[in-house]
Amino acid sequence: MSEEILSVKDLTKRFGGFTALDAVNVSLSGRERLGLIGPNGSGKTTLINCISGALVNEQGSVSFKGQEVTGLKASKRARLGIIRSFQIPRPFRSMSIIENLLVPMEYAASERKEHGQLRDQAMEFLELVGLNDRADENSSNLTQIDLRRLELARALSAKPSLLLSDESMAGLSSSEVDEILDILLALNERGVAVIMIEHIMRAVMKFSERIVVLDAGKKIADGSPDEIVNNPDVERAYLGE
Amino acid sequence: MKLNRFWVGIVVVLLAGLAFTKIADNEFYFYAIYAVLQLMVMGIAWNILGGFTGYVNFGAGGFFAAGAYTTVFLHKALDGPPLLVAVVVAPIVCGLIGLGIGYLTLRLKGVYFAIATLAVAIILETLVINWEYVGGAGGYYFLIPEKIPFFDSYIEWLFTVILVITLFAIVVSRYLNSSRIGQGLAAIRDDELAAECMGVPTLKLKLISTTVMGALMGMAGAPFPYFITFVEPVSTFSLLIAVNAIAVPMIGGTMTWLGPVVGAIVLGSIQEIVTVSISSELNMLIVGVVLVGFITLAPQGITGVYRDFRDKRRRRK
Numbered sequence: 043m044s045e046e047i048l049s050v051k052d053l054t055k056r057f058g059g060f061t062a063l064d065a066v067n068v069s070l071s072g073r074e075r076l077g078l079i080g081p082n083g084s085g086k087t088t089l090i091n092c093i094s095g096a097l098v099n100e101q102g103s104v105s106f107k108g109q110e111v112t113g114l115k116a117s118k119r120a121r122l123g124i125i126r127s128f129q130i131p132r133p134f135r136s137m138s139i140i141e142n143l144l145v146p147m148e149y150a151a152s153e154r155k156e157h158g159q160l161r162d163q164a165m166e167f168l169e170l171v172g173l174n175d176r177a178d179e180n181s182s183n184l185t186q187i188d189l190r191r192l193e194l195a196r197a198l199s200a201k202p203s204l205l206l207s208d209e210s211m212a213g214l215s216s217s218e219v220d221e222i223l224d225i226l227l228a229l230n231e232r233g234v235a236v237i238m239i240e241h242i243m244r245a246v247m248k249f250s251e252r253i254v255v256l257d258a259g260k261k262i263a264d265g266s267p268d269e270i271v272n273n274p275d276v277e278r279a280y281l282g283e
Numbered sequence: 284m285k286l287n288r289f290w291v292g293i294v295v296v297l298l299a300g301l302a303f304t305k306i307a308d309n310e311f312y313f314y315a316i317y318a319v320l321q322l323m324v325m326g327i328a329w330n331i332l333g334g335f336t337g338y339v340n341f342g343a344g345g346f347f348a349a350g351a352y353t354t355v356f357l358h359k360a361l362d363g364p365p366l367l368v369a370v371v372v373a374p375i376v377c378g379l380i381g382l383g384i385g386y387l388t389l390r391l392k393g394v395y396f397a398i399a400t401l402a403v404a405i406i407l408e409t410l411v412i413n414w415e416y417v418g419g420a421g422g423y424y425f426l427i428p429e430k431i432p433f434f435d436s437y438i439e440w441l442f443t444v445i446l447v448i449t450l451f452a453i454v455v456s457r458y459l460n461s462s463r464i465g466q467g468l469a470a471i472r473d474d475e476l477a478a479e480c481m482g483v484p485t486l487k488l489k490l491i492s493t494t495v496m497g498a499l500m501g502m503a504g505a506p507f508p509y510f511i512t513f514v515e516p517v518s519t520f521s522l523l524i525a526v527n528a529i530a531v532p533m534i535g536g537t538m539t540w541l542g543p544v545v546g547a548i549v550l551g552s553i554q555e556i557v558t559v560s561i562s563s564e565l566n567m568l569i570v571g572v573v574l575v576g577f578i579t580l581a582p583q584g585i586t587g588v589y590r591d592f593r594d595k596r597r598r599r600k
Contacts, residue, residue: 132476145466
């Protein structure tokens with residue numbers, strides 16, 4: 043296992059009187075594949091938001107590659123290499139598919155190359171997700187699965203060292219889920235650590251090397267997929283007593 | 284090669300304008316073209332924040348008037364300095380106002396932002412109405428210098444000034460549109476949260492956008508007192524000015540720098556022709572009718588329709 047790249051310590055996030063995350067600790071090493079599961083409303087997306095900087099946590103700290111990033115804006119964290127994909131795809135709708143990729147390439151990855159070179163590189167990412175034939179089409183006419191592909195290609199083109207994938211498979215068919223899984227695995231092959239939120243258990247179990255379970259804002263389990271499946275606390279969280 | 288064509292175009296238009304001051308003998312042309320160009324600069328300015336960045340703003344008239352009143356203030360304080368002093372100072376003042384207001388209002392979105400900017404214009408108007416030094420509610424008369432070097436009349440000089448301002452605004456707008464900044468602004472317009480998460484420093488870019496918008500609006504307003512020779516707050520801060528500035532990019536198209544240029548030529552020309560041939564009272568009606576027509580039939584504006592047409596033809600080939 044390589045060294046730790048992400049360390050979340052005692053992270054607490056409140057919305058008014060509601061505690062969405064309660065002293066959560068998570069750590070992640072480089073190239074690791076972590077599954078993040080839990081019932082609805084358990085704080086998974088909130089945790090992703092606090093790590094990526096879309097939300098600011100009240101207590102606790104987030105550090106990335108040994109650097110404290112708590113309080114940094116999302117754009118700064120993106121430039122450091124923390125990139126997220128969204129639960130509901132959020133493409134830049136006025137742009138073509140390839141232009142969607144050029145934004146993170148120029149900003150998050152700070153590429154200062156010629157336009158042609160950037161395009162070539164973007165085409166490579168599109169090839170990985172299978173959108174290369176449609177590079178110049180407008181992104182507003184895509185189907186669900188293609189939107190997910192674009193979402194991942196865009197995240198990839200930001201040159202992340204940590205990808206936070208928020209339910210990139212919800213609502214997809216079984217074969218489409220496999221397709222997205224393959225993309226995420228290919229990404230991981232390239233040296234990207236991945237935190238995956240997912241409700242589709244088959245996908246989480248297949249993908250994750252380690253799984254963290256949240257319930258009502260607290261971490262209730264952290265271990266290998268096998269350990270998690272046999273954990274009585276997890277069973278209770280999902281099925282009740 | 285496209286870049287060269289653009290710059291050649293800019294130089295040609297400038298030279299043609301200068302030649303025009305020597306050829307044309309009817310002063311009406313200069314007044315008419317001045318009005319169209321002023322409209323163009325305002326449309327371009329509005330479009331930088333409204334079109335490129337997606338923040339609709341009803342306070343454009345306020346920045347325009349702030350530019351005009353900067354000129355009034357300088358005129359009084361410095362005892363009639365050259366017009367060019369105002370053309371340089373007004374955008375600095377209005378750019379700073381834009382920066383400050385952007386900092387205060389940019390966390391608002393959509394309708395709330397639009398209303399906040401409207402409020403800003405009203406606050407500025409109230410300030411000026413109660414500021415006796417610049418004429419207060421009574422207004423301020425401008426005495427135009429009788430002689431001006433190189434030009435036969437003062438309007439020819441004003442025409443040249445607004446032409447240069449217009450070309451400058453076009454260059455700035457095109458740079459913002461086609462550069463890395465423009466790509467960031469477009470990302471903000473499409474989805475601000477996604478843009479931020481893709482590394483776009485959204486606050487910084489939005490502040491650049493409001494500052495440039497304010498500066499260009501102020502620049503459009505700076506020569507206005509010389510043009511109109513009598514400035515008073517109610518008509519200078521008129522909502523009509525803001526509506527015109529919005530109508531121009533809506534008609535021409537908001538996605539590119541070319542949109543407001545085309546829009547101003549179309550709307551401004553119609554307005555000037557109708558003012559002369561039918562009645563100046565019809566102005567507002569024309570803006571309304573043309574705007575409604577474009578919003579229902581071609582919501583992407585003239586440049587948007589052309590782009591769709593070109594894409595379709597290319598696909599057929």
